[in-house]
Amino acid sequence: MTTVPPGTKAEPCARIERGQGCGVERCGLCEARAVSICNAIEEDQLSELARATTVVELAPGEVFRNEGASPEYLFNIISGSVKLFKLLADGRRAVIGFLTVGDFIGFGRPDAVPCSAEALTNVRLCRFERGKFRVLLETYPKLERRLLAVASDEVAAGQEHMTLLGRLTADERVARFLLARAEASQRLGGSSKDLELPMTRSDIADYLGLTIETVSRVFTRLRRKGLIDYKTARSVTLQDRPGLLAISEGG
Amino acid sequence: MTTVPPGTKAEPCARIERGQGCGVERCGLCEARAVSICNAIEEDQLSELARATTVVELAPGEVFRNEGASPEYLFNIISGSVKLFKLLADGRRAVIGFLTVGDFIGFGRPDAVPCSAEALTNVRLCRFERGKFRVLLETYPKLERRLLAVASDEVAAGQEHMTLLGRLTADERVARFLLARAEASQRLGGSSKDLELPMTRSDIADYLGLTIETVSRVFTRLRRKGLIDYKTARSVTLQDRPGLLAISEGG
DNA sequence: CGTCATGTTGATTGAGCTCAATCCATGTGG
DNA sequence: CCACATGGATTGAGCTCAATCAACATGACG
Known part of the structure; x- marks a missing residue:
């Protein structure tokens, strides 16, 4: 915390x-x-x-x-x-x-x-x-x-997030977060694969109702599984979108 | 769950x-x-x-x-x-x-x-x-x-609830829930002490991001401590508002 | 180079979940 | 009127996921 x-x-x-x-x-x-x-x-x-x-x-x-x-x-x-x-x-x-x-x-x-x-x-x-x-x-x-x-x-976005906070596991939360980021990036004409995360792990943790450590662990877990990759903590590449989607839905 | x-x-x-x-x-x-x-x-x-x-x-x-x-x-x-x-x-x-x-x-x-x-x-x-x-x-x-x-x-109410879901303990959540109910009741001209809860424990659990069992346990814990009382699950009396408030704020 | 903020990883703990039994109020049919 | 089914609520025992505590790595910056 x-x-x-x-x-x-x-x-x-x-x-x-x-x-x-x-x-x-x-x-x-x-x-x-x-x-x-x-x-x-x-x-x-x-x-x-x-x-x-x-x-x-x-x-x-x-x-x-x-x-x-x-x-x-x-x-x-x-x-x-x-x-x-x-x-x-x-x-x-x-x-x-x-x-x-x-x-x-x-x-x-x-x-x-x-x-x-x-x-x-x-x-x-x-x-x-x-x-x-x-x-x-x-x-x-x-x-x-x-x-x-x-x-x-x-209002609708808030309700979506309440659902995430109330009912999703750590892995599901992080996967959804990354996918949402990708969508947002795309909406502004950016890449939907290579993400620049302007926030720290701590910000992400406080956003997802988790701790820094858990967020970090999920990130490395996703990397080990080949779903994402990153050189620095702030710039992530989504390698396997369908895989992330599956995780985000409880797969 | x-x-x-x-x-x-x-x-x-x-x-x-x-x-x-x-x-x-x-x-x-x-x-x-x-x-x-x-x-x-x-x-x-x-x-x-x-x-x-x-x-x-x-x-x-x-x-x-x-x-x-x-x-x-x-x-x-x-x-x-x-x-x-x-x-x-x-x-x-x-x-x-x-x-x-x-x-x-x-x-x-x-x-x-x-x-x-x-x-x-x-x-x-x-x-x-x-x-x-x-x-x-x-x-x-x-x-x-x-x-x-x-x-x-x-939007503001949603943000409040996100905070509850992301960062509060079970006791804090239930205490806040009861206080919020009391306020709502009062706003409509009802009692702010005797609450009629139209929802089941299951509804409350899914609202607070908890399980039925946890909600039930917190209710009985609050009753044992004399903060609330109830004969049936659906009609609760708030006995100690300041106490509930303290709990809701992490006391 | 040391400091400070950030991030990762490991070991352990614990709050809340799961599973299971029981209780209780209400309604239904014989 | 009673037997019994039904859905909610409670309580207990044990487990698990994520939190906590702790050590260390990395990198930016004065």
Whole structure:
């Protein structure tokens, strides 16, 4: 079990860039536009969108959203990877999910942020002030519809993960994790075979409800069986997709 | 571990009542209106709402929504209790949640129902055809906003549950479950001390990622310690709330 | 080069699972 | 009204998968 010493709060010292590329240009040229909720907003209204946002840059390890705090900002990920997590009073940690390009950060009750968010890599975020975001939602029904669809997806994904946490064995969990990663990679135009894992074994363990040691053991076991391969812990190759699928389904 | 013999699909033979109380009356007098998403729709437009809905009655055990199927209908619970669940190929089951009066059933990807739904008690449902519901959303922005808020809540609740499943001990899980039940009961105007549990130990186990036996053991352990009491398995009294809270937090 | 974070591997332990017996409430048919 | 089947719940005994404890390897970095 990984535990976090209480009182380890990363500095919220994010470098902020403003107004690089005014209005339409910035949002129009945004690398995440194609896969983010922003594409619910028409080309000719992008300048209004740009005016409501600030681009933020983060280094690995920076925590930019704290569980329990009042949700001042909402975010879209422009580039890089992020993890969401919750801490228990005694330091136990649960990683709720890993997010990347195009993903939206901001669901939850209106009064308190449901979980903390930390940059895994260098990250560029598109930041919305809460009030301004609400106005955007009211102005652009398409955006709201889009967001509802995304939230609805998120609910389903959460249910899937609950099933994993409640009922799968360690091997099944890791196999599913790798397959899900492969799918995510593919969705963003990357390889579905060679995976770059931006998170540590500890993050994976806290995500899968296991310990670091167990995750490590399952990885080596899968490697010995020839289902995966890797030179470094962070870059894995899926050698036998059907085999992984079989394991992920309890084979 | 509870498993379900493959091929056990309950008959979808729901008694359907139509047009009892026309238009405004039915929705206006609905017992669930105060706590459901429908209250986002103004009094004077309730007849349109009523026209889009059908009231359905179910007996305990009836499955009215199947994981993987195309989502033809969405529901609001008027009365009674429902469980959502997922089955694995080998019969393992994960209970995703328990729903009651006012709760909405219908989030998920647009192509496939994320989990099955079964009546725990006698249940009255307000059923929306998918197409008609979409029209309602487009017609009443307030309804859409409301639904987004509910979905957003659901995301947060799901994250909470993932933390429970991934990182809590059996005792902590059961304690949290009981406290959550108490809160839910109170929210609907019931007692926060005397709980009626509409679900079996098996349901609770599949919800908490435990086995029936473990759930049973924790219940008796909590009773021996004087934290709870019960005559029948289904009706529990919380004797020592602070004690339960302490346990739920790892005390 | 030493330090620190991360990852791997081994040995042992233990919380929760499995298997099995029993209990108990409810319903059913003779 | 009783016998008995049935489905849920409880309890005990033993086992197992993953956790814990511990040692060591590796690699990045000042």
